[in-house]
Amino acid sequence: MASGEEDGAVEEKETNNKKKRTKSAIAIAWLTVYNIAMTAGWLVLAVAMIRFYLQKGTHRGLYRSIARTLKFFQTFALLEVGHCAIGIVRTSVIVTGVQVCSRIFMVWFIASSIRQVQNQESVILFLVVWTVTEITRYSFYTFNLLNHLPYFIKWARYNMFIVMYPLGVIGELMTIYAALPYVRRSGMYSLRLPNTYNVSFDYYYFLIIVMLSYIPRKKFTPIVHHKTTLFAVSKIISEINVHMCKLYIYIL
């Protein structure tokens, strides 16, 4: 009786393993398609931005021209939260959720809804940063899934963020800051007293809190537990060190 139960359990385990392996094949196929599509999408955005600038010679109106495509691809990234939730991508749902939400917030609730900031240089700054980062990221995932990762993509993924992240933060923060006077004046997305449900919301102060919450979070997220990343960072720091020592000796 006991051995019969055990056999049943072993059989079950084998079918489960088979299920896991077949599930992985479908998952890998889907993820490959998804990542190729996203790489393509952000490439389209990059090309559209470059074309606009070459044709018009100015960044004014650039955001408006790419707004719909940007909204589409950035919102589509919500699927990544789903990928983590069902386990086909090994990342925390919360981390991915926070990152995607902050992007969607920037696109829908700042840039697209506050027309007056759309021609700010800071918008172009974060758009460029996002485009470069996303193209690198999605092509990295694609090549990884295809088990053929060119060195320069790997290098780009682990090294470009050192420059891209601070620039992105600056771009986003400056854009939100620029939006503040318009938000205050228009009272948009805000609810004042008195009202039936005795609640209020001030978008202006909310944005200030958002700006404050940016700084500590963004500092640590990219420094993921990757030896390569830490190695790259420490290499740069030691390089700087060497140069400073040389400079010091030279001055002496």
Place this chain on the structure above:
Amino acid sequence: MKHYEVEILDAKTKDKLCFLDKVEPNATIGEIKSMFHRSHPQWYPARQSIRLDPKGKSLKDEDVLQHLPVGTTATFYFRDLGAQISWVTVFLTEYAGPLLIYLMFYFRVPFIYAPKYDFTTSKHWVVHLACMCHSFHYVKRLLETLFVHRFSHGTMPLRNIFKNCTYYWGFAAWMAYYINHPLYTPPIYGEQQVKMALIIFLFCQIGNFSIHIALRNLRPPGSKTRKIPYPTKNPFTWIFLLVSCPNYTYELGSWLGFTLMTQCLPVAFFTLVGFIQMTVWAKGKHRSYLKEFRDYPPLRSPILPFIL
């Protein structure tokens, strides 16, 4: 009488931290913790986790040495639980806050609302009622902490007090701000709504108190025994037939009553968050009841009869 030898190793580094010889076979883990504390004064017994296996479950203070699966030289693993604070201290702090904070908003202490409203009172009688209910609720909780509850664990990690106080004090301030605001709008259905809400609130307060008393009576003073709670002569405890943790059910009911009474969205939000947390706790408690007692009544749900 055979004496035991006890060695205590660090669970992570496996360093030998302490060696005790001539330990009585009927010594409890609690006593061993006291002995360990003597050689390492910074680790008072409440912050010691003693286990048989570095990754295993903590042993209980009541476990007796000779009844454990160890030889005459017993090896235990130690993990530091971090600075601890007593449950009573945490509860008193986290409940005193909302009581005082709400009153500050009720009396319209300066710097909260516009200066012309300082120290004025609201013209709506529901606001006065809400203050009485809110204050009554937290006074009840404070008194229960001091005189009713019998805690299984003496302590919890110190960082919990910051987390818990932020939650209670923060929400209390947020709710109190709107209810006591000069521009507060009383409930749409007026007196009817408030009276209904008050009945629900009081009913659930009495219910919650009855459950606390019933749970207290399950456990003799100073003990940590666990028994299945059953309905008593008090009708408010008859809900035990359907629910494992009726104290949470009644608590939810009280806050629903308060939400209805004040018609304030932040209160509704507080009720929702509290409900989610209590459901998690109720499910955990229900699961441990089922694990511990073979004859646990099958009809019971964790928090909401038949639903959750």
